[in-house]
Amino acid sequence: MKFGIRKQRNHLGGCRLQSGPGSLILESGAEAATPSFSDDGKNTIASQLVSRLREAIISGQLEAGSKINLDRAKQSFNVSLSPLREALARLISDGLVEFEDNRGYRVSPVSLSNLEEITSLREEFETYALRESMRVGDVEWEGNVMRALHRLNRAERDASKPETLEQWEAVHREFHLTLISGCRRPLLLNFCKTMLNLNDRYRRTFLTRTSGDRNVSVEHSEIAQGTVARDMDYACDRLREHIHRTGTNLRRHLAEKGIA
Amino acid sequence: MKFGIRKQRNHLGGCRLQSGPGSLILESGAEAATPSFSDDGKNTIASQLVSRLREAIISGQLEAGSKINLDRAKQSFNVSLSPLREALARLISDGLVEFEDNRGYRVSPVSLSNLEEITSLREEFETYALRESMRVGDVEWEGNVMRALHRLNRAERDASKPETLEQWEAVHREFHLTLISGCRRPLLLNFCKTMLNLNDRYRRTFLTRTSGDRNVSVEHSEIAQGTVARDMDYACDRLREHIHRTGTNLRRHLAEKGIA
């Protein structure tokens, strides 16, 4: 007996979860597009908060390293303490939030060494997962890869339009996750997803546009083509280069901003 | 102004956090041995609960796949709902607990495919971390490895005495973590630690003693010797075999118990 939009008769009246002044208004347009599926796993306030907080951190709206004041966060997200704490606790696993007893939560700081670890772990883990996917992935997975590539190529990335940036980020993330989704290893996929999140935070914070000497579309296409052709070495080498180049670019931008 | 045992004047009177009938009494003797260091990171009830719940799950006291009834857990751990929920939320990251909106928390189930994934991921990434450790690890790390090996060799593993089993588990875990602790990659170490936890749950649940055709002490010694000698291929091969053998044994025991 679950269909359509949930009743959600909580204490907040109609204007539930509206956000603070000017910022943090998230994912309110997207879910209107698919109204009958809007309740997959985001029924509770705590779960909604996990998504909203994650997005706020990855997008850079919540500054890296900054302390998360519970009272203020409570107000700007218009929620009460219990779901907020629970959501933050879950975000620790993502590496996006840190916690210390009696000192509360803070947004994980960024650093050069952290970025370098993320990059090298992505190189290792994502190519491993890609290889496994090519080994055991089925035809449906291949189709998903091609579809994800197509969507990515169609999505334009115009820095002047924030909504296209959001959209590009979503399909880009989806592309990388689809590539490795054939491997049938939930724990590995979960870890790769976490690393991708962390990486995206750096990209969205420090990289407004790609470096001139890259054609990222071609890189994506080569990876995808090699993948569906099951050319393991070729696909993995392209993917590794792709990850490595982004890491190098990011490292330069961090250095420019004086981040150690 | 933090020394010695914390005041901890909470509402529970003297008999705080005592557990339910007959089971789940954990880590009460150990902390008396090191009274002046008992408060590293476990001040709050929620954080204490994380440790206690993790240990209860890994040791098998909380049955795999079973639902965690919040009311009952609240009572048997003698805590209130807020820290309990927060602790469980944090444990999701460890892969020890699963969660579903409005259906609550449950202990992650065990399965053959889960075990196989854990084993193969350990083979890949523990050897990767070991190689990195040998590449960049310093002398202090080498010393730590030899000390961990020594402690492991000294610890006896008598199935008839549960407290020695606990002790052996602790030093065994410490040995494996120390091996890779030289790599200077917190995210990688964290992942390996998680996999080790998951693996230990299988071992402690399904393997009361090691198979007769193994000399685990020798295996550990070979790994450690190869490691401090920085013989990368040798050490990694020994470690991989070690992990693989345990995986094979476990798989057999799971099959015997009819677990798919």
Next chain:
DNA sequence: GCTTGACAAATAATCGATGATTTTTCAAAA
């Protein structure tokens, strides 16, 4: 001026109660 320690303010952590959802029960209808 610098340190120290008590006090106050800010913040984090916990609790008990209440609201919301899921699960169970059970009688009526098919």
Next chain:
DNA sequence: TTTTGAAAAATCATCGATTATTTGTCAAGC
């Protein structure tokens, strides 16, 4: 007998208030 659906019970989720800890302030002592 099986199915259905409403009511009851059990359980989960959230809230507001209370308690505990940390941080900030500032005057007294050195």
